[in-house]
Amino acid sequence: MMKRLFFQTVLMAVAATNTLKAQLPAYTLKDISGKEVRTDTLTNNGRPIIIDFFATWCKPCNRELDAISEVYEEWQEETGVKLIAISIDRAQDVHKVKPLVDNHGWDYEVLIDTNEELKRALGIQAIPYTLILDGKGNIVYRHNGYVDGAEEELIEKVREMGE
Numbered sequence: 001m002m003k004r005l006f007f008q009t010v011l012m013a014v015a016a017t018n019t020l021k022a023q024l025p026a027y028t029l030k031d032i033s034g035k036e037v038r039t040d041t042l043t044n045n046g047r048p049i050i051i052d053f054f055a056t057w058c059k060p061c062n063r064e065l066d067a068i069s070e071v072y073e074e075w076q077e078e079t080g081v082k083l084i085a086i087s088i089d090r091a092q093d094v095h096k097v098k099p100l101v102d103n104h105g106w107d108y109e110v111l112i113d114t115n116e117e118l119k120r121a122l123g124i125q126a127i128p129y130t131l132i133l134d135g136k137g138n139i140v141y142r143h144n145g146y147v148d149g150a151e152e153e154l155i156e157k158v159r160e161m162g163e
Helices: 002-019 059-079 091-104 117-121 151-162
Strands: 028-031 036-038 049-054 082-087 109-112 129-133 139-144
Touching: 049 059, 059 082, 059 091, 059 151, 082 091, 091 109, 129 151, 139 151
Parallel strands: 049 082, 082 109
Antiparallel strands: 028 036, 028 109, 049 129, 129 139
């Protein structure tokens, strides 16, 4: 009897955990102009946010952000989605982030996680790593890595949220 009660309690706890939606943990990052931004206050007026972790030295990351850049304006018009790119470049390489963003013409909000605190808090092992937040700030999708064309899966997930 005790064993069955224990397992029922464990199952209920697991079910409750799965129904809770994870949100971004609260960290203070800086944008590329040096202004502090709290991650728990990121918002898009009730619309989805794509968060893309990258680094200047990460070729797949740069290819992914370039591919999204080509269709970003259309995505925004269709779904209202906003993309926030978060660099995990170390402090000694932070000076490379703004020139990279400018050189590629990325029209994203760019934040810098120099100590990788947010990356670690989210359990991210490798980049590129992409999250989609719903209009309430809940993490509803996670994706690791990039292959050409994977950005289509991203926008499909965003579209599904609008249905």
